[in-house]
Amino acid sequence: MEREVCLVQAKILEKYKWGQYILFYLFAPEISKLAKPGQFVMIRVSEQFIPLLRRPFSLMSVDPSEGRIAIFFQIVGRGTSRLSQYSPGESLSLIGPLGQGYSLSVLKPGDKVILVGGGRGIAPLFFLAQQLKEKKIRVMIFYGGKSAQDLPLKSLIEEELGVEELVLATEDGSLGEKGLVTEVLERKEIWPRIERVYVCGPEAMMRKIARMIEVWGVPGEFSLETYMGCGLGICWSCVRRIKKANSWSWVKICEEGPVFPGEVIKWEED
Amino acid sequence: MAVQKVDMSVDLGFFRLTNPVLTASGTFGYGIEMMPFVELKKLGGVVTKGLYFEPREGNPPPRLVEVTAGLLNAIGLPGIGVKAFIRDILPRLREEKATVIVNVCGETVEEYVKVVRCLDEAEGIAFYELNISCPNVEEEGRCPALNPQATYSVVSRVKKAAQRPIVTKLSPNVTDIALIARAAEEAGSDALSLVNTFLGLAVNVETRRPKLANVYGGLSGPAIKPLALRLVYQTVQAVNIPVIGLGGIVTGYDALEFLSVGARAVQIGTANFFDPQATLRIIQEMEEFCREHNISRIEDFIGSFRI
Incomplete structure (x- = not known):
């Protein structure tokens, strides 16, 4: 159980806000060097006792050369609401990197994989796509949400990840294809050419995808x-x-x- | 002339702790999980997660929910069992020179005895803490800690079997703590620790259902500190054996409150979850307080509370 994990004070470098979604870039060189896609950090959102416990956040991106890490989250409760009030220049207590991430070693250059992110579940897949790009893996991202405002990372994915294909899906049809991301995925009939599927999102979405890929015999990894x-x-x-x-x-x-x-x-x- | 070096050691009679700060069972794993954050030998002692004879699964989730300034848990005492602990964990704790206190559980009195006999064979344990808040399968799930006769019965049986000193950990969910404390003392317990968690309930108003799968859970964290302190104070007055205080301690000041009412040591629990270095920080803060107040031995501060 010995592991490399750090307890650090990380300064917020940049903050972006789209409605209920927040993106922080933080200065955490130790964590940026160790982190792997799918791993997470525990953040103390208040020095007081309410909220008392740390909250877990997947790492959304990591830049070891600049010592930067990013977390992307949705305001869903007391903890995330408090966290959303922090501004650049302020520091947060972080523990990480924690947990076991996605496996990349099974892939070889030229392989094709699918990443499916539902809402805030896109976060660890962004980091994964960064690393897949370096390994010259062909990446197709499915990014779904209720409506256009649930897909705030669209531009950042287009600008930074250089993926082969980005498929957007919204339930109200306000952006990309209309329907659940799982329905859009099913319509594509792409499974035979896919090496692996990486998923993060709501339980119902992940469960549907798990059943889908079982039928097709494609291995999948899910972040719970x-x-x-x-x-x-x-x-x-x-x-x-x-x-x-x-x-x-x-x-x-x-x-x-x-x-x-x-x-x-x-x-x-x- | 201000005090430079504070003697932080405390004597429990049967064991001298290098400092009064121990971990609370169930909030520090088996110790080794926390090695990235804490040099274990710097603690007064590491109290392990509760150990039954066999490995246990624990309760279904949700097992834990945060409440105002505290948390409610019904983890259900999952664990690796005493043999795996002795084989896989204890040698590493010894390597770290940790003072190891094993928290002992049992579904029956026989099981407590079996666990203790097994541990007696192993080297590198300072003493035992008896968790008498485990549901007893022979008593319709009631735990011994709620009743003086049941407390006496389990403590006396384990005390007769054990080759090491025993600290009995008391539950706060009783009407008269002094009665239970005396029962444990009469049964031969070498010391007492309290409090375990307060039984509580949290409701999801959307679903009108309990937030924990187990319905009820134990409340811990800063929310319970004054409740715990009252019980520790009353227990100190009721018995002649050392008392270890716990319940909601987050700072050195919190710990000193417990020592002032007569606790000879403290345990840090929930604070480890949000501040993995809480134990070390608390030792430092207590030491600093002593320096600032010209107290050269922490033992001189113990029991200094006056009404």
Whole structure:
């Protein structure tokens, strides 16, 4: 369980806000050197006791040469609301990088992969796409949300990631194709040419994709979102049913996840 | 002339701690998880996560929910079991020169005894902490800590079997803490620690359902500090054995409040979750307070509270 993890004060360098979505660039050189796509950081959003616990955030991008990392989040509750009030120049206490990320080593240059992000779930996939680009992997991103305002990273993806194809999907049809991202994905019929699928988003979306790719026989990796008490493996609260040695065990998402292959995840039903 | 070096060691009678700050069971893993943040030998001691004889799965999630200045948990004491602890964890804690205090659990009195006998065979443990708040399967899930007879019965049985000193950890969910504390003392407990968590409930008003899968959970964190302090004070007055205080300690000042009412040591719990270096910071803050107040031995501060 020895691991390289840092507890740092990270200064906010830049902040961008689109409605309920926030993007912070932070100065955290130690973390930027160690981090892998799919890993996360625990952020203390208040020095006071409300909220008390740190909150987990996937790393959205990392630039070790500049010592920068980025987190992208949606304001959903007390913790993210408090975090959204910070400004450039202020510092945050971060612990990271934590958890097990997406696996890239199985891929070779020229392979084609699909990344599917739902809403704020795009965050770890952005970082993943950065690294896939360096490895000369051909990347197709599906980015879905309820409406256009849920896809604020569209421009940044186009400018920075140089992916082969970016497919946008909105439920109200205000941007890209109309419908759930899973429906759009199904219509494309692209599975036979795909090496691997990387997913992060709402449970229902991930569950549908897991079933889809099972039929096609394409391996997939899913980043699970759970309530986390500590992120360090000491509170035992962030467990889910994961298949280990052919039986379902309660597994700590912060330690052995958040990314798991689809076939070991027990999906929550609606 | 201000004090330069403060003697932070405290004597429990059966063991001298290098300083009064221990970790609270269940909030520091088995110790090794926290090695990136804390040099374990700098702590008064590491109290391990509770150990049953066999590995355990724990409760279904949600197991934890944040509430105002605290958290409510029903983790359900999952763990690796005592044999895996001795085989995989203890040697590494010894390498780190940590003072190891093993928290002992049992579904039956026999299981507590079995766990302690197993641990007695191993080197590198300072003493035991008995978690008597575990649901007892023979008593319809009631835990021994809620009843003086049941407390006496489990503590006396374990004390007879154990070759190391025993600290009995008390539950705050009782009407008369002194009664339970005395029962544990009479049963031969070498010291007491309190408080465990306060039983609580949190509701999701959208769904009208409990926020925890287990319905009820234990409340910890800064929210409980005054409640805990009152119980620790009353316990100190009720018994002649050392008392270890815990409940919502986040700062050195918090810890000193517990020492002032007579606790000889403290445990840090929930604070580890949001500040993994809380224990070290608290030791530093206490030491600083002593220097500023010309206290050369922390023991001189213990029990200094006056009404």
